[in-house]
Amino acid sequence: MSETIGFLLNDTARLFRRSFNARTRDSGITALQWRLITYLKRHEGIRQGPLAELIEVEPITLSRMVDRLVEAELVERRADPADRRAWQLYLTARAGELLGGMRATADALTSEAIEGLTAAEADQLIDLVERVRANLSRRICQKEDEIV
Amino acid sequence: MSETIGFLLNDTARLFRRSFNARTRDSGITALQWRLITYLKRHEGIRQGPLAELIEVEPITLSRMVDRLVEAELVERRADPADRRAWQLYLTARAGELLGGMRATADALTSEAIEGLTAAEADQLIDLVERVRANLSRRICQKEDEIV
DNA sequence: TGAATATAGTAGCAACTGCTATTATATCAT
DNA sequence: ATGATATAATAGCAGTTGCTACTATATTCA
Numbered sequence A, B: 001m002s003e004t005i006g007f008l009l010n011d012t013a014r015l016f017r018r019s020f021n022a023r024t025r026d027s028g029i030t031a032l033q034w035r036l037i038t039y040l041k042r043h044e045g046i047r048q049g050p051l052a053e054l055i056e057v058e059p060i061t062l063s064r065m066v067d068r069l070v071e072a073e074l075v076e077r078r079a080d081p082a083d084r085r086a087w088q089l090y091l092t093a094r095a096g097e098l099l100g101g102m103r104a105t106a107d108a109l110t111s112e113a114i115e116g117l118t119a120a121e122a123d124q125l126i127d128l129v130e131r132v133r134a135n136l137s138r139r140i141c142q143k144e145d146e147i148v
Numbered sequence C: 001t002g003a004a005t006a007t008a009g010t011a012g013c014a015a016c017t018g019c020t021a022t023t024a025t026a027t028c029a030t
Numbered sequence D: 001a002t003g004a005t006a007t008a009a010t011a012g013c014a015g016t017t018g019c020t021a022c023t024a025t026a027t028t029c030a
Helices: A004-023 A031-041 A048-054 A059-071 A093-113 A119-141 B004-023 B031-041 B048-054 B059-071 B093-113 B119-141
Strands: A075-079 A087-091 B075-079 B087-091
Touching: A004 A031, A004 A093, A004 A119, A004 B004, A004 B031, A004 B093, A004 B119, A031 A048, A031 A059, A031 A075, A031 A087, A031 A093, A031 B004, A048 A059, A048 A087, A059 A075, A087 A093, A093 B004, A093 B119, A119 B004, A119 B093, A119 B119, B004 B031, B004 B093, B004 B119, B031 B048, B031 B059, B031 B075, B031 B087, B031 B093, B048 B059, B048 B087, B059 B075
Parallel strands: none
Antiparallel strands: A075 A087, B075 B087
16 A cells, blocks of 8 residues: 555545646646746746756656746746846736735635644644655655656 | 635646646556546446446446446446346456556555644545535535425 | 867657547437 | 436647757867
């Protein structure tokens, strides 16, 4: 049964996404797009590479998410004056407008998800998952090759 | 910060998948395909619908995973003699051969993921995530509509 | 300065996921 | 028995994710 943790986390994360997306379908924005926007909110002007590293996805994954957000007029790419290969990312005014409602939705979903957990248990959940993430994140940085 | 749990779970699950896939690339089988096979191992002859419900994905999602596994000659669809709309799913001999190696890989990855956690903490992690999953799963079954 | 190397980002391909709509078959009610 | 409804599975469309390979630009070092 030792594979349970990985599958369990995967299932739970998927249910989270599904629930969030079901509630925000009208807005046309998904859970993961919203997440990207919240990161961007605190790092305006960041380049794609560092942002990809920050949220631990591959650059190409981020690139495509940005494509869609630009298409939806939520994010703006501006040329980096210091490096002609790079883009700097900025939120549009429209993104700012969306943030409030999304936040309320996310808060409500989170409350429902941790229903029945004490505050201490919720804290511990976060702590434990963060430790697991750190373990896996370290592995990824080692590129898996050295492990065999 | 209350959206953290959802994102945290999502990130961690993704890192899990990535790590697993990096180790099993040679075999040509992904983490999620392997998971489906382990379920099938214990429910041979099950139909697609009930299996989709069991692993809590949409029927169409399962249908496509089965498509690929059939293509890879790991799963076999047999017509249900009692219902001409339905398929019964069976593992092939080839799937059985793969299971052993995969299991070892999954076990190793799990150990690394929970490195630094005591046995009690690992148990608690599973317990807490399962409770969250149950909360979300209940929501999904209510179809989200009644919640507004 | 000019060649080798590194970095920022993207293209093609493919797997996973779900929504809405559709087809084929089964069941139920009249 | 037949018409209405329900169920099993799939088709089209789209978002997320990552691998490998590639282009364009920057940096380094010889």
